[in-house]
Amino acid sequence: MDALVLARLQFAITTIYHFFFVPLTLGLSVIVALMETLYVRSGNELYLRMTKFWGKLFVINFALGVVTGIVQEFQFGMNWSEYSRFVGDIFGAPLAIEALLAFFLESTFLGIWIFGWDKLSKGVHALTMWLVAIGTNVSALWILIANSFMQEPVGYMLNNGRAEMVNFFDLVLNPNVWVMFPHTLSAGFVTAAFFVMGISAYHLLRKNHIQVFRRSFQIAAIIGTMAAILVALNGHSQAQHMVESQPMKMAAAEALWRTESPASFSLITIGDLSQREEVFSIRLPRLLCLLAYNQLNCEIQGIYDLQAQFEQQYGSGDYIPPVAIVYWSFRIMVGLGFLMIGLALWALFLVMGEIVEQRPRALQIFQWAILLPYIANAFGWILTELGRVPWVVYGLMRIEDGVSNVVPGGNVLISLIVYTLIYGALMAAMVYLITKYAKAGPEDSHYPTADEADAMPSLVGAQD
Amino acid sequence: MTLNTVWFVLIAILYIGFFVLEGFDFGVGILMPFLSKDSAPDKTDHKRRILINTIGPHWDGNEVWLLTAGGATFAAFPQWYATLFSGFYLALLLLLLALIARGVALEYRSKDASPRWRALWDWLIFLGSALPALLIGVAFGNLVRGVPIDADMNYVGGFFNLLNPYALLAGAATLTAFTLYGAIFISLKTDGELRQSARAAARRLWLIVVLVLLALLTATYFETDFVARLGVNPGVIPLTGMVAILLSGYFVNKNREGWAFFTTAVSIAFSLVTAFLYMYPRVMISSLNNAWSLTIFNASSSPYTLKVMTIVAIIFVPIVLAYQAWSYWVFRKRLTSDSPLVY
Numbered sequence: 001m002d003a004l005v006l007a008r009l010q011f012a013i014t015t016i017y018h019f020f021f022v023p024l025t026l027g028l029s030v031i032v033a034l035m036e037t038l039y040v041r042s043g044n045e046l047y048l049r050m051t052k053f054w055g056k057l058f059v060i061n062f063a064l065g066v067v068t069g070i071v072q073e074f075q076f077g078m079n080w081s082e083y084s085r086f087v088g089d090i091f092g093a094p095l096a097i098e099a100l101l102a103f104f105l106e107s108t109f110l111g112i113w114i115f116g117w118d119k120l121s122k123g124v125h126a127l128t129m130w131l132v133a134i135g136t137n138v139s140a141l142w143i144l145i146a147n148s149f150m151q152e153p154v155g156y157m158l159n160n161g162r163a164e165m166v167n168f169f170d171l172v173l174n175p176n177v178w179v180m181f182p183h184t185l186s187a188g189f190v191t192a193a194f195f196v197m198g199i200s201a202y203h204l205l206r207k208n209h210i211q212v213f214r215r216s217f218q219i220a221a222i223i224g225t226m227a228a229i230l231v232a233l234n235g236h237s238q239a240q241h242m243v244e245s246q247p248m249k250m251a252a253a254e255a256l257w258r259t260e261s262p263a264s265f266s267l268i269t270i271g272d273l274s275q276r277e278e279v280f281s282i283r284l285p286r287l288l289c290l291l292a293y294n295q296l297n298c299e300i301q302g303i304y305d306l307q308a309q310f311e312q313q314y315g316s317g318d319y320i321p322p323v324a325i326v327y328w329s330f331r332i333m334v335g336l337g338f339l340m341i342g343l344a345l346w347a348l349f350l351v352m353g354e355i356v357e358q359r360p361r362a363l364q365i366f367q368w369a370i371l372l373p374y375i376a377n378a379f380g381w382i383l384t385e386l387g388r389v390p391w392v393v394y395g396l397m398r399i400e401d402g403v404s405n406v407v408p409g410g411n412v413l414i415s416l417i418v419y420t421l422i423y424g425a426l427m428a429a430m431v432y433l434i435t436k437y438a439k440a441g442p443e444d445s446h447y448p449t450a451d452e453a454d455a456m457p458s459l460v461g462a463q464d
Numbered sequence: 465m466t467l468n469t470v471w472f473v474l475i476a477i478l479y480i481g482f483f484v485l486e487g488f489d490f491g492v493g494i495l496m497p498f499l500s501k502d503s504a505p506d507k508t509d510h511k512r513r514i515l516i517n518t519i520g521p522h523w524d525g526n527e528v529w530l531l532t533a534g535g536a537t538f539a540a541f542p543q544w545y546a547t548l549f550s551g552f553y554l555a556l557l558l559l560l561l562a563l564i565a566r567g568v569a570l571e572y573r574s575k576d577a578s579p580r581w582r583a584l585w586d587w588l589i590f591l592g593s594a595l596p597a598l599l600i601g602v603a604f605g606n607l608v609r610g611v612p613i614d615a616d617m618n619y620v621g622g623f624f625n626l627l628n629p630y631a632l633l634a635g636a637a638t639l640t641a642f643t644l645y646g647a648i649f650i651s652l653k654t655d656g657e658l659r660q661s662a663r664a665a666a667r668r669l670w671l672i673v674v675l676v677l678l679a680l681l682t683a684t685y686f687e688t689d690f691v692a693r694l695g696v697n698p699g700v701i702p703l704t705g706m707v708a709i710l711l712s713g714y715f716v717n718k719n720r721e722g723w724a725f726f727t728t729a730v731s732i733a734f735s736l737v738t739a740f741l742y743m744y745p746r747v748m749i750s751s752l753n754n755a756w757s758l759t760i761f762n763a764s765s766s767p768y769t770l771k772v773m774t775i776v777a778i779i780f781v782p783i784v785l786a787y788q789a790w791s792y793w794v795f796r797k798r799l800t801s802d803s804p805l806v807y
Contacts (some may be wrong), residue, residue: 059571063567067567074560079555096532104787108524109787115795116521164765165765235559355592426564433576
């Protein structure tokens with residue numbers, strides 16, 4: 001296998017793996033901060049126990065998010081050095097800004113939060129969690145600004161054989177950022193809400209710590225419902241934007257080989273991949289027009305016409321992404337998205353009727369539903385990234401032109417194997433710990449209060 | 465001063481931040497298995513916990529200095545970023561794996577009571593601290609000595625090219641200096657037995673550090689055109705670095721822990737500044753042909769990007785410094801044997 005294939009495989013594995021941890025961090029940081037704020041404002045110990053319990057799970061997950069993020073910061077230079085040379089003038093900036101604005105913030109204040117229970121006033125301690133939450137979410141914003149340049153290059157000029165930034169604000173205000181960021185953010189909240197609902201369901205089934213988990217389930221059901229609906233709405237605007245900015249991705253996501261007017265929505269299409277023709281298809285008339293343009297009449301360009309267009313524009317070549325993967329990723333993501341809206345509404349209905357604990361069957365389902373957002377998140381990214389094939393930067397640079405040409409395939413094979421093994425082992429350790437602490441439930445013990453801490457002798461500056 | 469120089473300085477500052485902050489927490493990780501030795505296993509474990517709790521609130525924030533240095537290099541000198549990271553591929557992979565293992569190990573080791581679980585993560589804390597401490601020195605040794613870079617800015621050496629004696633000596637220097645620095649930090653942050661054994665370790669380590677540094681200095685004289693570039697009297701910065709390490713020996717012996725910590729930090733920072741001064745305006749020296757070296761001009765981003773990034777840095781670097789300083793203020797107390805432990 002050559003270095004290109006291996007480098008792509010490695011990027012896919014390390015990035016999807018990294019994104020197993022990120023969405024939970026995005027949502028749960030805010031939920032924990034919210035719980036701690038409720039504690040500070042009400043003085044109710046119930047919220048303190050919730051904060052500590054969910055905070056502990058947050059930290060276990062966060063650790064893996066951080067360390068796998070390190071790889072992301074360096075991987076462009078290691079495996080994609082030609083890409084880095086070509087877009088570094090633009091792409092490096094959001095990464096550096098992310099480190100400076102967000103990575104420092106979340107890392108420093110999470111350290112203070114974990115260790116600072118007996119060192120800070122309650123209000124300041126809660127504030128540190130809010131800063132962690134802001135840090136993680138700002139981090140996501142800058143990473144998506146960087147990614148959006150790959151989807152929809154803006155604010156640049158080709159100069160000195162590379163893409164150079166000419167307008168920083170164009171980069172930040174890239175329309176793609178502002179459909180992608182809300183979608184990703186709300187997906188993070190869905191992930192966290194289903195996580196909290198699922199673990200709460202486990203304990204409610206066993207009648208453990210009923211108060212803690214009843215309240216946790218309530219909060220998560222409310223957040224989950226709002227977020228799941230927002231994911232769909234934002235996803236809808238993202239799709240509408242995609243038709244304009246990356247028509248090929250939309251055509252592939254719909255397996256729409258020929259231009260159609262009015263365009264139908266494919267429920268199921270089975271294709272013959274070698275011939276690139278559809279064999280069997282169930283399509284709903286006009287629905288794609290509704291999705292893409294909010295109207296019943298429209299024309300959506302098909303893959304073959306786009307291919308012909310691109311050949312004229314960029315020269316001969318294959319501009320068709322791997323249609324089957326893109327098509328099914330889209331369906332899995334959207335299907336699970338709607339399933340989660342249904343589940344979240346169901347949870348909300350149970351909460352409103354105060355009958356959560358009387359529905360063991362539902363609680364069992366919610367335990368397993370923890371997995372759904374993870375699957376949907378991963379396939380969302382597979383759709384986004386594979387739908388852009390053959391481009392690494394849409395319309396500007398092809399994937400094969402971006403790979404490091406000095407790194408031998410053997411070296412990439414080594415790193416690919418080692419990452420996969422180590423990431424696998426770390427995942428096992430994380431799942432073990434999360435399960436262990438999730439099942440153990442909240443602790444009653446607490447660290448010494450500020451008063452007790454003050455009573456301890458101060459040893460600062462003591463020489464002997 | 466051109467913006468290219470500004471960014472050279474800023475990246476130097478980020479690496480200095482990394483050396484001065486993460487340096488001691490690497491040292492703590494390296495010393496953990498040695499300083500925690502005790503006849504009773506549960507006392508050993510308790511000592512280990514105290515040791516890693518001294519860096520508990522800080523290590524992650526400290527590590528971000530390295531990541532930001534990486535990101536800033538990408539933004540300001542994309543050619544440097546591309547050449548360095550693709551060229552030093554396997555070495556960097558080792559560094560990243562070590563940092564990954566260490567980060568998880570610190571967070572996870574005390575979250576389960578099983579001795580086997582803890583022994584495994586402790587081993588990774590040690591390895592994950594020692595390996596980066598060594599490798600970062602090897603990397604800078606190579607940057608100073610120069611590496612084979614061709615006319616297209618590509619590194620054309622292999623992995624074993626990087627393991628030349630000079631670079632390994634530089635690696636030994638960072639490894640031993642960080643260990644000394646960690647010992648002094650432990651003596652500053654603990655009490656009782658741990659503090660005593662850290663002091664004793666610092667005294668022994670200081671001598672080793674000075675011997676390694678002398679060897680490195682001698683090798684630098686022969687391996688590089690250091691004297692030709694910086695002169696026989698290299699100036700106030702390298703000399704301050706040398707004086708500081710001598711002073712730290714005095715303070716270590718007098719048990720003046722605060723001063724010993726400060727002088728060691730100064731020595732580490734100024735030694736690194738010396739390396740950057742020597743490289744300037746080159747960022748990667750080509751050993752094949754000096755004209756093929758990457759410089760702050762041919763490796764840089766466009767003036768516009770540098771300007772944008774300068775504005776961002778001017779606003780946010782001071783803010784980061786302020787809240788990190790505050791975090792050290794919050795956790796200024798020593799840990800005693802009855803302190804509550806998180807890790």
